[in-house]
Amino acid sequence: xxxxxxxxxxxxxxxxxxxxxxxxxxxxxxxxxxxxxxxxxxxxxxxxxxxxxxxxxxxxxxxxxxxxxxxxxxxxxxxxxxxxxxxxxxxxxxxxxxxxxxxxxxxxxxxxxxxxxxxxxxxxxxxxxxxxxxxxxxxxxxxxxxxxxxxxxxxxxxxxxxxxxxxxxxxxxxxxxxxxxxxxxxxxxxxxxxxxxxxxxxxxxxxxxxxxxxxxxxxxxxxxxxxxxxxxxxxxxxxxxxxxxxxxxxxxxxxxxxxxxxxxxxxxxxxxxxxxxxxxxxxxxxxxxxxxxxxxxxxxxxxxxxxxxxxxxxxxxxxxxxxxxxxxxxxxxxxxxxxxxxxxxxxxxxxxxxxxxxxxxxxxxxxxxxxxxxxxxxxxxxxxxxxxxxxxxxxxxxxxxxxxxxxxxxxxxxxxxxxxxxxxxxxxxxxxxxxxxxxxxxxxxxxxxxxxxxxxxxxxxxxxxxxxxxxxxxxxxxxxxxxxxxxxxxxxxxxxxxx
Amino acid sequence: xxxxxxxxxxxxxxxxxxxxxxxxxxxxxxxxxxxxxxxxxxxxxxxxxxxxxxxxxxxxxxxxxxxxxxxxxxxxxxxxxxxxxxxxxxxxxxxxxxxxxxxxxxxxxxxxxxxxxxxxxxxxxxxxxxxxxxxxxxxxxxxxxxxxxxxxxxxxxxxxxxxxxxxxxxxxxxxxxxxxxxxxxxxxxxxxxxxxxxxxxxxxxxxxxxxxxxxxxxxxxxxxxxxxxxxxxxxxxxxxx
Numbered sequence: 001x002x003x004x005x006x007x008x009x010x011x012x013x014x015x016x017x018x019x020x021x022x023x024x025x026x027x028x029x030x031x032x033x034x035x036x037x038x039x040x041x042x043x044x045x046x047x048x049x050x051x052x053x054x055x056x057x058x059x060x061x062x063x064x065x066x067x068x069x070x071x072x073x074x075x076x077x078x079x080x081x082x083x084x085x086x087x088x089x090x091x092x093x094x095x096x097x098x099x100x101x102x103x104x105x106x107x108x109x110x111x112x113x114x115x116x117x118x119x120x121x122x123x124x125x126x127x128x129x130x131x132x133x134x135x136x137x138x139x140x141x142x143x144x145x146x147x148x149x150x151x152x153x154x155x156x157x158x159x160x161x162x163x164x165x166x167x168x169x170x171x172x173x174x175x176x177x178x179x180x181x182x183x184x185x186x187x188x189x190x191x192x193x194x195x196x197x198x199x200x201x202x203x204x205x206x207x208x209x210x211x212x213x214x215x216x217x218x219x220x221x222x223x224x225x226x227x228x229x230x231x232x233x234x235x236x237x238x239x240x241x242x243x244x245x246x247x248x249x250x251x252x253x254x255x256x257x258x259x260x261x262x263x264x265x266x267x268x269x270x271x272x273x274x275x276x277x278x279x280x281x282x283x284x285x286x287x288x289x290x291x292x293x294x295x296x297x298x299x300x301x302x303x304x305x306x307x308x309x310x311x312x313x314x315x316x317x318x319x320x321x322x323x324x325x326x327x328x329x330x331x332x333x334x335x336x337x338x339x340x341x342x343x344x345x346x347x348x349x350x351x352x353x354x355x356x357x358x359x360x361x362x363x364x365x366x367x368x369x370x371x372x373x374x375x376x377x378x379x380x381x382x383x384x385x386x387x388x389x390x391x392x393x394x395x396x397x398x399x400x401x402x403x404x405x406x407x408x409x410x411x412x413x414x415x416x417x418x419x420x421x422x423x424x425x426x427x428x429x430x431x432x433x434x435x436x437x438x439x440x441x442x443x444x445x446x447x448x449x450x451x452x453x454x455x456x457x458x459x460x461x462x463x464x465x466x467x468x469x470x471x472x473x474x475x476x477x478x479x480x481x482x483x484x485x486x487x488x489x490x491x492x493x494x495x496x497x498x499x
Numbered sequence: 500x501x502x503x504x505x506x507x508x509x510x511x512x513x514x515x516x517x518x519x520x521x522x523x524x525x526x527x528x529x530x531x532x533x534x535x536x537x538x539x540x541x542x543x544x545x546x547x548x549x550x551x552x553x554x555x556x557x558x559x560x561x562x563x564x565x566x567x568x569x570x571x572x573x574x575x576x577x578x579x580x581x582x583x584x585x586x587x588x589x590x591x592x593x594x595x596x597x598x599x600x601x602x603x604x605x606x607x608x609x610x611x612x613x614x615x616x617x618x619x620x621x622x623x624x625x626x627x628x629x630x631x632x633x634x635x636x637x638x639x640x641x642x643x644x645x646x647x648x649x650x651x652x653x654x655x656x657x658x659x660x661x662x663x664x665x666x667x668x669x670x671x672x673x674x675x676x677x678x679x680x681x682x683x684x685x686x687x688x689x690x691x692x693x694x695x696x697x698x699x700x701x702x703x704x705x706x707x708x709x710x711x712x713x714x715x716x717x718x719x720x721x722x723x724x725x726x727x728x729x730x731x732x733x734x735x736x737x738x739x740x
Binding site: 356357359361364367368372373374377378384387388397407409413414444446469471496498499 | 610
């Protein structure tokens with residue numbers, strides 16, 4: 001398919017933005033300045049001031065000397081960038097692929113989009129009118145290549161060239177229209193090559209030798225001999241469904257209908273390809289230029305619209321329609337293949353394959369966030385704290401089994417708590433111990449079980465564990481850190497509770 | 500004649516129970532949990548499943564003992580290879596110890612939530628999920644409305660729920676049974692060193708359509724074993740709350 005690109009140039013982006021905030025400045029001569037080495041340097045000029053001959057790069061004092069009624073405002077460079085990215089988001093309604101182009105331009109990949117607006121002329125008209133409605137000056141051009149469209153918008157008033165005719169249009173333009181380096185442009189000027197037509201048909205090897213690789217590449221870009229890579233603000237999703245609306249939608253019921261419709265379309269497509277989605281984003285583009293979105297995740301690949309709809313409903317409160325939403329999109333940002341074995345288990349599975357269980361865990365995960373739900377699997381460590389590992393997958397298995405035979409407490413304290421003991425030497429269980437001010441008298445005891453440090457992970461003293469039962473029948477897991485030592489009494493700790 | 504009379508009386512008793520609101524789930528005929536003479540205390544002489552049990556405890560030791568006793572019951576409920584959900588704050592259960600109670604620790608899904616409100620929501624959702632065998636939740640404050648919601652969730656799915664409550668304040672709840680489980684001193688043959696089998700002092704404080712009472716059980720390798728309370732086994736028996 002013949003590619004068609006649209007470039008939008010905002011020649012007065014910064015000043016337009018200032019006028020938007022302060023309507024009294026419209027049609028006034030004013031400039032924006034930044035402080036530079038103790039002088040005020042002009043960075044942007046209003047259209048009226050531009051007509052008077054003031055240009056960016058002048059010193060404000062010089063400009064004031066020329067024109068008395070010139071107004072000076074402080075420049076906020078970050079604001080213009082923010083406005084540009086907001087505009088890029090807004091342009092999503094014209095094409096899914098929008099790229100920010102430099103500091104004052106946007107690039108739209110309009111391939112296959114224009115017929116929705118009734119042709120290229122109408123497409124550009126609508127775009128220009130709506131941007132003018134925001135109070136922005138624009139120069140818009142459409143061409144087969146990014147390079148050609150860029151040149152046309154910056155250097156001509158041509159709005160569109162027919163497919164395949166960009167070369168003729170480019171010929172009379174200055175070399176700078178090819179987005180060349182200033183050094184290269186100056187060198188071309190010096191040699192008398194003042195328009196693109198003067199040198200574009202020269203042998204490429206000559207150009208390469210004299211003006212560098214970049215120059216040749218830019219020519220190839222402009223002529224469409226080489227595809228130029230651009231980075232859209234939203235990478236194109238393989239699985240995306242769009243639902244533009246005739247009227248802005250702001251009722252929950254309307255949004256719900258849109259969601260169901262999109263889910264139906266997406267799930268049908270996933271089903272036909274034997275895939276299921278793991279994460280999905282539902283986005284609404286509001287008429288005031290803002291976007292709202294909600295994200296859900298599923299524990300395993302799914303294409304069951306009823307369950308997915310339930311997951312979205314849990315987060316519905318965060319979806320603010322504001323004055324109305326004119327475009328809904330649903331992206332499957334992560335998809336996985338659904339294997340045949342899973343299809344067989346669908347609906348009727350026991351144990352960990354149970355569909356109802358995985359749906360329940362999805363609901364919990366989406367409400368509380370990741371990291372709250374897990375199973376424990378045995379790990380190959382004998383140090384008690386390391387003997388289990390968490391697994392967030394329902395189907396993960398390990399080669400090692402649980403090691404039975406050793407007494408382990410049902411409640412293991414994450415950090416052992418220090419106790420005071422009276423213990424016969426050298427390695428008998430304590431006669432009694434005091435934990436948090438309560439004295440426990442040992443009635444029965446078992447042990448010791450020595451657990452050595454895993455020296456390849458950490459160094460320190462070994463632990464001698466004792467199971468102890470006190471006079472009320474409660475059982476504890478105590479340990480002594482290291483050997484008995486007369487000079488330095490070893491520390492005793494409580495590490496867990498048995499049944 | 501005598502036999503016919505007892506039959507009739509048994510049938511009438513069952514009728515009364517059904518009229519009193521007991522739902523007998525014939526499909527889910529359970530293997531005996533092994534609670535011995537305690538079965539007499541339950542309505543219809545079987546451990547009530549598909550309802551909410553409330554277990555209260557005072558401290559960390561009591562909580563562990565309660566969790567152990569519940570683990571013993573859950574191991575029987577999980578016999579068909581199904582899964583259970585354990586909802587609590589972080590680090591309450593050390594999974595390897597569950598193996599001693601006949602549970603495959605991999606078959607328990609742990610949901611760790613710090614806020615009690617979240618735990619209550621998670622428990623209600625989990626109880627409504629068919630295909631689970633049991634849901635255990637550590638929820639200290641459970642008022643009547645919350646317990647009623649849990650009970651309603653369970654009525655459709657027939658999952659058995661256990662609420663472990665470490666609290667002093669006890670309100671009326673809609674739970675079918677209220678338990679208090681504590682550790683009891685183990686006993687060993689005369690002169691033997693070490694520890695005996697874990698033992699519980701189980702008080703059934705309230706049971707709908709049943710008879711409350713007190714029992715002692717021991718976890719003898721893979722099953723419960725009822726113990727006749729002997730004076731030596733109870734060192735300090737406090738008055739039941």
